[in-house]
Amino acid sequence: MVKFLKAVPIFCLAMSCGDGDLQIETIDFDSASVQFCDAPQAEGTNLLFKLNASESLILELQSGVLNKGIVGEVITTESTVPGQSKLTYRIFDANVSTNYFCDELPPVSPLVLDEIEAQDGLVIIETRANEGSTNFVHTISLSGVTFVTESGERITNLSINEFGEVTTAVPD
Secondary structure, rough: OHHHHHHHHHHHHHHHHHOOOOOOOOOOOOOOOOOOOOOOOOOOOOOEEEEEEEEEEEEEEEOOOOOOOOOOOOEEEEEEOOOOOEEEEEEEOOOOOHHHHHHOOOOOOOOEEEEEEEEEEEEEEEEEEOOOOOOEEEEEEEEEEEEEEOOOOOOEEOOOEEEEEEEEOOOO
């Protein structure tokens, strides 16, 4: 009986320990502004990202999706995730900076602890330019984004509906 009573606390302790997986309860990038290394272009893919201490939200827009503007009108364009555009959430072991994404050779640290690609969602881009403007303003929003961890758990309480604004030049 004494051996049994000694084994119970060890068993309970072992059962309460996690398997090392990170527990992600929310993704909140509302206060982070959209960043990029190279100015967004009308042609080609565009890599945009948001940083929040040791987390990043990375959006790779499909080629040409920002080339849908008409001066004087608001044009809405959609891009599916993951089919046309790609949305990735990363957790690092320390705070991450723009240099991590923009340096020719990425820094050795911080290390990526977890990376999750969105399994579903929609990128909505509203493009507008006023008469006489030399730039299109693209307001990027996300809708219906679903992240699923390796263990099959869905991440809830996503606060990433408004991704941000970027500009491209109005073609001559």
